[in-house]
Amino acid sequence: MPGRPDPNILVVIPAWNEAGAIAGTIAEVRAHQPDLDILVVDDGSGDATAEVARAAGAEVARLPYNLGVGGAMRTGYRYAMREDYDVVVQIDADGQHDPSYLPQLLAGLDDSDVVIGARFAGEGDYAARGPRRWAMRMLAAVLSRLSGTRLTDVTSGFRVANRKAVRVFADHYPAEYLGDTVESLVIALRVGCTVSQQPVHMRPRTIGTASQSPLRAATYLVRAVVALALALVRRWPAATETLGQEK
Amino acid sequence: MSPVLTLGVVGAAATLAVLFEMLRRQRLREKYALIWVVVAVATVLLVVFPGLLSTAADVLGVQVPANLLFFAASMLLLLLSIQFSYEIGRLEDRTRTLAEEIALLTLRLDQQEAGDDARGADEATEGGDVGDGATRRGPQP
Numbered sequence: 001m002p003g004r005p006d007p008n009i010l011v012v013i014p015a016w017n018e019a020g021a022i023a024g025t026i027a028e029v030r031a032h033q034p035d036l037d038i039l040v041v042d043d044g045s046g047d048a049t050a051e052v053a054r055a056a057g058a059e060v061a062r063l064p065y066n067l068g069v070g071g072a073m074r075t076g077y078r079y080a081m082r083e084d085y086d087v088v089v090q091i092d093a094d095g096q097h098d099p100s101y102l103p104q105l106l107a108g109l110d111d112s113d114v115v116i117g118a119r120f121a122g123e124g125d126y127a128a129r130g131p132r133r134w135a136m137r138m139l140a141a142v143l144s145r146l147s148g149t150r151l152t153d154v155t156s157g158f159r160v161a162n163r164k165a166v167r168v169f170a171d172h173y174p175a176e177y178l179g180d181t182v183e184s185l186v187i188a189l190r191v192g193c194t195v196s197q198q199p200v201h202m203r204p205r206t207i208g209t210a211s212q213s214p215l216r217a218a219t220y221l222v223r224a225v226v227a228l229a230l231a232l233v234r235r236w237p238a239a240t241e242t243l244g245q246e247k
Numbered sequence: 248m249s250p251v252l253t254l255g256v257v258g259a260a261a262t263l264a265v266l267f268e269m270l271r272r273q274r275l276r277e278k279y280a281l282i283w284v285v286v287a288v289a290t291v292l293l294v295v296f297p298g299l300l301s302t303a304a305d306v307l308g309v310q311v312p313a314n315l316l317f318f319a320a321s322m323l324l325l326l327l328s329i330q331f332s333y334e335i336g337r338l339e340d341r342t343r344t345l346a347e348e349i350a351l352l353t354l355r356l357d358q359q360e361a362g363d364d365a366r367g368a369d370e371a372t373e374g375g376d377v378g379d380g381a382t383r384r385g386p387q388p
Contacts, residue, residue: 041350
């Protein structure tokens with residue numbers, strides 16, 4: 001960002017049983033952006049994720065039990081707010097997100113509050129099929145309309161957020177199904193944040209595989225429709241007791 | 248006493264006794280006990296004055312009074328289940344927030360201890376600090 005002092009950037013990596021991949025992910029972020037602070041949120045892992053991450057030089061916040069990506073990320077956003085970071089980068093622990101795209105994503109913050117690293121945007125060759133593809137299409141179409149720009153991959157967990165969005169996410173980052181991706185975007189849009197995307201290539205996961213059976217894909221479609229519909233009609237801001245705690 | 252009467256009164260009395268004992272041992276909060284007390288008292292009333300049920304069934308146009316009873320009872324249970332789902336959701340939200348706060352507090356503690364340790368190393372060994380540091384450095388959760 002030319003003409004301005006370097007923003008204070010925090011990389012948040014939600015990790016659940018990722019002891020095998022987390023060190024590589026941290027090292028890769030460091031290799032591309034040596035001066036970023038890294039916070040790994042250990043989401044109640046049963047393995048050595050926290051120890052490995054600490055040894056790799058990241059700060060580690062350990063959740064006492066598994067909350068899902070939403071809980072891990074809200075922890076990260078709260079930390080960022082308290083420690084007064086300007087920008088939060090969210091990146092998966094499993095190595096599917098390539099940190100070499102970070103400069104493009106960060107540059108996108110010049111004209112929007114949340115920038116998504118998106119597949120299907122010209123870069124890379126990922127292709128989903130069947131119900132999963134329809135679900136992704138449907139989610140992308142609705143959120144594109146809502147945001148006023150073309151969004152192709154709204155379930156991507158690779159994103160950056162500026163102060164305005166961090167403030168929203170520190171209070172509201174749903175822990176429910178698809179809440180960490182789709183609903184959080186809907187919330188951001190509904191409070192007036194702007195969302196855009198940058199094309200990225202995602203790698204196959206280094207450890208583990210994505211669920212691709214037809215039944216699972218169909219379930220995914222149904223749950224996506226329900227989650228999106230709820231996100232759209234939900235009264236907002238929700239009357240949560242944690243609201244307004246961070247001032 | 249007719250068998251029906253006995254059954255109803257015994258059931259209601261048992262319910263009230265259990266509620267009272269749970270309240271006495273502080274295993275039940277008043278707000279949750281209230282509804283069951285109301286149910287138990289209503290049961291006694293219906294048993295002692297069966298006319299109440301028949302009259303209500305007549306007024307509402309229900310031909311078999313027992314059906315009115317079943318309907319009312321199932322509606323009550325349904326509403327209570329919804330109420331409990333709501334309470335569970337609220338508790339989950341609260342425990343989630345607590346879990347997140349604990350993670351952040353533990354992290355802050357770790358950072359402070361790391362800072363203390365670094366400073367301690369710089370100042371070589373200062374006898375007075377050791378006991379303090381050792382008590383604070385508890386086992387990791």
